[in-house]
Amino acid sequence: MSHLITVKDKQFKPYIESAILLKEVKRLAEEISRDLSNEFPLFIVVLNGSFMFAADLLKEINFPCELSFIKVASYHGTSSTGSVTELIGLTEDVSNRTVVIIEDIVDTGVTLEKLMTALQKKNVKQIKIATALLKPDAYQKNIPLHYIGLKIPNDFVVGYGLDYDGQGRNLKDIYVLA
Numbered sequence: 062m063s064h065l066i067t068v069k070d071k072q073f074k075p076y077i078e079s080a081i082l083l084k085e086v087k088r089l090a091e092e093i094s095r096d097l098s099n100e101f102p103l104f105i106v107v108l109n110g111s112f113m114f115a116a117d118l119l120k121e122i123n124f125p126c127e128l129s130f131i132k133v134a135s136y137h138g139t140s141s142t143g144s145v146t147e148l149i150g151l152t153e154d155v156s157n158r159t160v161v162i163i164e165d166i167v168d169t170g171v172t173l174e175k176l177m178t179a180l181q182k183k184n185v186k187q188i189k190i191a192t193a194l195l196k197p198d199a200y201q202k203n204i205p206l207h208y209i210g211l212k213i214p215n216d217f218v219v220g221y222g223l224d225y226d227g228q229g230r231n232l233k234d235i236y237v238l239a
Contacts, residue, residue, distance in 0.1 A: 170202030
């Protein structure tokens with residue numbers, strides 16, 4: 062994992078190997094299992110970026126749960142637009158349910174805030190947040206994050222579901238802008 066790759070018009074260098082990611086996923090699954098195995102939680106996967114993390118995480122969850130997918134957008138190219146548009150909504154009844162939001166990355170927290178507000182209006186019992194990556198230097202909200210994989214600097218990354226303008230999601234490792 063020592064070579065530069067090109068995604069569209071930008072060069073990226075290796076950053077986090079898949080083996081490290083999978084180790085963190087197992088740790089998070091153990092924490093979630095310890096906390097929520099008696100809850101029958103609904104895992105809400107935020108598409109598109111969270112698909113790889115969610116698949117790996119849910120393979121490690123060995124208790125009854127449900128799964129749903131939502132799609133929101135707040136990025137264009139390499140920078141956050143600052144506004145969030147919900148594209149595909151939640152159809153399950155979440156009233157009096159424990160909900161776990163599965164995020165690929167939390168940076169500013171704008172998307173998360175929008176999701177939290179929408180879910181709280183639906184009378185959920187409790188909301189937990191699981192994220193593969195957190196950018197503490199970019200995080201602007203006071204929403205508690207319950208299950209955090211890795212903390213990274215405020216750098217632009219691709220791979221493991223994260224994209225640059227729609228490309229690079231399929232990479233098993235994470236790369237950072239060179």
